[in-house]
Amino acid sequence: MTPVLETRGLCKSFGALTVADNIQFRLDAGARHALIGPNGAGKTTFVNMLTGRLVPSSGRVLLGGEDITRLGQAARVKRGIGRTFQINTLFRNMSVLDNVALGVAERHGTSGRLWRPARIYERVRKEAHDLLVMLGLEDDAGGRVGDLPYGKQRLVEIAIALGLQPRVLLLDEPAAGVPSSELERILRVLDALPKDIAILIIDHDMDLVFRFAQRITVLVQGGVLVEGTPAEIAGNRRVHEVYLGEQRHA
Amino acid sequence: MQAVGYGADPRIRWTEWLPWLAAVAVFFLLPEYLPLGARILVFILFALSLDLILGYAGVITLGHSAFFGLGAYVAGILAAKFGITDPLLLLAAAALAAGVLGITTGAVILRTHGLTQLMLTLAIAAVCFEIANKATPITGGADGLSGIKIDPIFGAFRFDMFGRTAYVYCLITLFCGWWLVRRIIYSPFGATLTGIRENEVRMHAIGVPVYLRLVIAYTVSAMIAGVAGALLTQTNQFVGLNVLGFEPSGELLVMLILGGVGRLYGAFVGPLVYMIAQDQLAKQFPEYWYLGIGLILVAVVMFARGGILGILDGLIARFRRPQ
Numbered sequence: 001m002t003p004v005l006e007t008r009g010l011c012k013s014f015g016a017l018t019v020a021d022n023i024q025f026r027l028d029a030g031a032r033h034a035l036i037g038p039n040g041a042g043k044t045t046f047v048n049m050l051t052g053r054l055v056p057s058s059g060r061v062l063l064g065g066e067d068i069t070r071l072g073q074a075a076r077v078k079r080g081i082g083r084t085f086q087i088n089t090l091f092r093n094m095s096v097l098d099n100v101a102l103g104v105a106e107r108h109g110t111s112g113r114l115w116r117p118a119r120i121y122e123r124v125r126k127e128a129h130d131l132l133v134m135l136g137l138e139d140d141a142g143g144r145v146g147d148l149p150y151g152k153q154r155l156v157e158i159a160i161a162l163g164l165q166p167r168v169l170l171l172d173e174p175a176a177g178v179p180s181s182e183l184e185r186i187l188r189v190l191d192a193l194p195k196d197i198a199i200l201i202i203d204h205d206m207d208l209v210f211r212f213a214q215r216i217t218v219l220v221q222g223g224v225l226v227e228g229t230p231a232e233i234a235g236n237r238r239v240h241e242v243y244l245g246e247q248r249h250a
Numbered sequence: 251m252q253a254v255g256y257g258a259d260p261r262i263r264w265t266e267w268l269p270w271l272a273a274v275a276v277f278f279l280l281p282e283y284l285p286l287g288a289r290i291l292v293f294i295l296f297a298l299s300l301d302l303i304l305g306y307a308g309v310i311t312l313g314h315s316a317f318f319g320l321g322a323y324v325a326g327i328l329a330a331k332f333g334i335t336d337p338l339l340l341l342a343a344a345a346l347a348a349g350v351l352g353i354t355t356g357a358v359i360l361r362t363h364g365l366t367q368l369m370l371t372l373a374i375a376a377v378c379f380e381i382a383n384k385a386t387p388i389t390g391g392a393d394g395l396s397g398i399k400i401d402p403i404f405g406a407f408r409f410d411m412f413g414r415t416a417y418v419y420c421l422i423t424l425f426c427g428w429w430l431v432r433r434i435i436y437s438p439f440g441a442t443l444t445g446i447r448e449n450e451v452r453m454h455a456i457g458v459p460v461y462l463r464l465v466i467a468y469t470v471s472a473m474i475a476g477v478a479g480a481l482l483t484q485t486n487q488f489v490g491l492n493v494l495g496f497e498p499s500g501e502l503l504v505m506l507i508l509g510g511v512g513r514l515y516g517a518f519v520g521p522l523v524y525m526i527a528q529d530q531l532a533k534q535f536p537e538y539w540y541l542g543i544g545l546i547l548v549a550v551v552m553f554a555r556g557g558i559l560g561i562l563d564g565l566i567a568r569f570r571r572p573q
Contacts, residue, residue, distance in 0.1 A: 051455065053454070073454045073455060073457070074454065074457045074458065074459050075457075076457075077455070077456060077457030078457055083455055085451075085452075085455075089449055089451055089452045089455070090448075090449065090452065091444070091445050091448035091449050091452065092448060092449070093444075093448055094255055094441075094444060094445065094448060095255060095256075095257055097255070097256055097257050098255035098256050098257065098441060098444075098445075101255065101256040101441070102255075102441060102442060102445045102453075102456060102458070103456035103457070105256075105438050105441070105442075106442075106456055106457050106458050107457070110438055111438045111439070111441070111442050111458065112438070112439055112442070112463065112466075113437055113438045113439060114433075114434050114437045114438075114439035114440070114466075115433055115434075115437055116437060117258075117260035117433075117436040117437060118254075118255055118256045118258070118260075118436060118437055118438045118440070118441050119256060119257070119258060119259065119260055119436075121256065121438060124256060124438075125256050125257075128256065141257075142257055160452070160456060163456075164456060164457065
């Protein structure tokens, strides 16, 4: 079976600093895959190469077998790669509904229309609203995103990406900075995400990763150290040395 | 800044008719102020064009006078040198010329960000200024361009010495410009502009062709600024170098900040307050009037970041809260 998303020999260096070193990676359809690694392992660089924010120095990125290495961000979104951000990247002064509607409208191809009022695009509004209902945010639809509690802002992060109806969803530390009282809600949302979306979650919260993922890739110093099931990773001595051990001492 | 988007009711609220009622009232009640009034209307249109690109799309520019000045000179040169004197035709020519300059310069500057972008806008305005300054045979250089004759509008309404025709003409043109800008900001396109202002990184991540959208907005804004410039030429029947360069760009920015950025009606309030203050202060203190403007601006920036309309919003919110 062709993987949904695949990288072959992906490298990225900034001068003498190598931040991605020959990364071979595959994400299968409907996967629940996690990418873990200590700080500075190159996780975010890797994600940025998948989404087109960064151009790799060498290697290829394939989406459903198609080479997308040279495509820009917008073109990749149209082909089905959606992402969220580790640090909230929202439209703070816009309403919660608008935050989601912008992406939905872009997918519908109506976001460049500049004559009729946005409000009459019922399908965009309905779809955005349905997503908010799915994430339990419907009561906040009209409110300003910047006024929401942090945990709900993290949910809007996810809602925006879901509005793109991605085949592949990259979640960059979806629960980063969320207080424990709101954590359970985010975990439930993650569990309930549509099964047909292949999800890659980038995180170093082990509880979250081991609860969510069916496969785990460990990235260390820009390269893949090991890949396996959660049980294999938990039992791997080298992972313990470079990563889990480090966590225990921290 | 307010955001209009998918939830915003696009119908015109009664408060939005107030500026137009006030403008009509001025026509009947203050006939001696019509020439100043026409000038204010021109600058409102100019400020409106800046609000579209600065207030909504978040592109900071110190070069918007390039489009205003180009529109003013195109209308002036066509009338004085080529005998094209139909006012509406001149407006169209100015819009077209400013649009061409907008799309070509926009294509370059909108690839950059931050200070680089700001400096580029300034450079473009400075280049336009120098061209107008040096091309004396066509532009009149530092002496300005006179001998501009404009036909009666629709062959029926002659520009009179009391400025009545000019005032009504500017008012109607401004109304059209306002209606256009308002439609745009309530549209899905307008929502994407606000999104770009709010978070350009995320706009890329949801697949929006950010650069293309900005170039379109910049071009539309340039065209409106060009029409405003042409209006000034037609009502003054003169063009001088003061329509170009850093000074009018900076002044425009001050007017918009004074009124309130990204609020549509800040573009109405700012030029009105600025130019009346200028008119009054220049009479009282001919040498120091800029000081008065400066103090007003300092007060607004320190105590009212949303401009005069921001203060009004704050007051309205305070009155409503006790209910």
